[in-house]
Amino acid sequence: MSGFQHKPGSGSLFKNDRKEKENQPDYKGRGILENGEEFEIAAWLRDSANGQKYMSLKIGKPQPKKDTPAPEDKKAVSSDDIPF
DSSP, rough: OOOOOOOOOEEEEETTTTSSSSOOOEEEEEEEEESSSSEEEEEEEOOOOOSSSSEEEEEOOOOOOOOOOOOOOOOOOOOOGOOO
């Protein structure tokens, strides 16, 4: 989905195909508020006490992806390290 941008006041939810535990969301997605701020949304499929189906939602600020490697510490190079 590279290059796709939501319009302000909209977002998208996608089925979480990587769900391994019950506490992980059934659907996940992102969107943009009217003021241009990005948000992340997660949804769980639930049943109410009287048996009615509904979605429980959690909305928050986007979190960095866990699979993205952290930037490496860069060492300062001194003139003594250069062989010429």
